[in-house]
Amino acid sequence: MTDEDLSKELQADIPHAARMWNYWMGGKDNFAADRAAGDAVAGVYPEIALMARYSRQFLIRVVRYLAAEAGIRQFLDVGTGLPTMQNTHEVAQGIAPESKIVYVDNDPMVLVHARALLRGATTSYVPADYHEPEAILTKAAETLDFSQPTAVMFMGVMGYEPDLAEIHRIVGTIFGATSSGSHLVLWDGTNTSPEVVAGSDKLAESGGVPYILRSPAELATCFEGLELVEPGLTQITKWRPEPGKVEYIDAYGAVARKP
Template sequence: MAGPDAELTAKLQPDVPHAARIWNYWMGGKDNFQSDRAAGDAVAEVYPEIVLMAQQSRLFLVRAVRYLAAEAGIRQFLDIGTGLPTMQNTHAVAQGVAPDSRIVYVDNDPMVLVHARALLASTTSEGVTTYVPADYHDPEKILAEAAQTLDFDQPVAVMFMGVMGYEPDLSVVRSIVERTMDAMPSGSYLVLWDGTNTSPAVVSGAERLAQSGGVPYILRSPADLDSCFSGLTKVEPGLVPIPLWRPDEPDVTAIDAYGAVARKP
């Protein structure tokens, strides 16, 4: 392999557990190494529900994007911290409902960028799917580059899907969300979920992740996550464990991860 992808691939560090690859492993993906599987197994030993959380996080994404495209009429999606492409990614769900949907994925990870090459080729002829290499700590850069694809005079769905735990300071998290949403017009939406410190087992799992060499992940209370939706109107049923947000099946189990979809007035 030559060119920019070769340089990125050289940075992948297969011997060091990697957050996106560990999550990929829990979701049943193939883009992970032994170090990632070892770290993932260590967490699952003390918190087996982590695998269910990973799977339910994707189902929440599917339901939220489907709602936004089919019921709310959203045609633009800004997916920040997208992670490794797996199954039923944002563009596939949105364009499956509305083929003219425009999706911008954002991530700062070199491995994600390598895999995004394949992702970018998967789109409808009517829609657009692009990728912005950027860190969510720099909303202004994200917005400037996303504006090449998205029309910020029209509503946009901004998505932070299980990524804010990598920022330890809640005030910084709230600032990132606020600065991003401030740039969006009325009628835009925020979709956000994250792991919560709602059981001793999940707290032990987060501790085991850090001990195994993975990047520490900060679990927050539902009230902390709720503060990220300040000034927005949450869609029913509000902020709930993600399996309980408009479930397709009647029998679902609550887990230590809360999320919501909210509209900007």
Template sequence: MADLDADLAAKVQPEVPHAARIWNYWMGGKDNFQSDRAAGAAVAEVYPEIVVMARQSRRFLIRAVRHLAAEAGIRQFLDVGTGLPTMQNTHEVAQEVAPQTRVVYVDNDPMVLVHARALLVSATPEGVTTYLHADYHDPERILAEAAGTLDFREPVAVMFMGVLGYEPDLAVVRSIVGRVMAATAPGSHLVLWDGTDTSVAVAEGADRLVQSGGVPYVLRSPDDLAGCFAGLTMVEPGLVPITRWRPEDPAAESIDAYGAVARKP
């Protein structure tokens, strides 16, 4: 275990801005370095709404997972591209509703793996929480390894939460989502949100991220994102700004991030 920790630590590059750590900075977390804070601040300078987006994305996750566990009866979750653990992670929300829920987190970042091993443990004795070190470009590997924890003969909630913009080709994105959903049982759900090209300011923020040394992130239109739900039945209210998906505040403002929950017939 110590050798594994040393190997993982060697792969962490504090001087290079990293997506998961920048997001952690925007969310008010402490698991980031100066390079991440500098890149995050540069984006927020031209697009301050990014901080709102980061924090509202977690509120969307909480509402979606609670709906799936409490109303749709889902007891298995596959969270792909989980990022650094923060407050009210998927397993905590789901297992609060249904203690026996099984959750598999997936990410390809070594720093995320170190934190996940320490923090992403089941919130209940009956539940199961595990972590896979894998890249979403290899969905067959993810499915094969997740099958050690999840029973794909039963419904699973598959989650892609603000991560698919790291793949520039929309056809590849749709293929990844489609291949994962094809392996799930009827009654499974897809939860997906992503940043959208719905304002000039958000595009300027994306440009500033690249200028600051961050990995480019492709902003897509809501119509582009809608194509990821092909063959699925949208849960009301459909694909909307994440602040408006079953919000606690009916007067919630729109932001440049759209998301939805959809059911596999």
């Protein structure tokens, strides 16, 4: 894809999930349409910016655990989004420099950043849609050895798929290719307050891709047959939090090990 083609695909006049998330996190890689839609959601669910920041803190804690305690040296981050504070490769390689990371996303702006930032044999980027799990595995295998334990991460992205059965197919196909000792990490927004439901409705009204909020029980089905790491499926702010006050947020996630 040429730079000109990439520019056309950015579609700056249409709100895009990765850019809106970047806006909520306080980033600069977004356009007016993203900010307008982001503000509309925040108008009925002000906690969305907190959710964005808390989700990144969750990622940091999870990757630290996986690299430092679980001994994971391979990470497949599906739906990575735009780079912000302490991305997966920075956290993992800060603990174990030999860690290998593959990022997957289909957003053209993410590709721009990937071209500029991801270099070398230990960190790579796969431009793909998560609805193509077999293609993701084929490309990721150029960097990762799936016969070795791998962390597969879906961080807040499965809400963009309306069919839970399709989510099971995607997660099952990708994680099914990993070895014993691999870990699945998944979180998503949940329908646990009227305000967050209103925020989801406002997102769709504003022209953004609809985000399907699910119950914690529905998210739990993604971890069936796996060994949940303590404290199990919980609000992302309550998963091994740093000392201090733990805030409530309408987002649940878990880390689970393949026996």
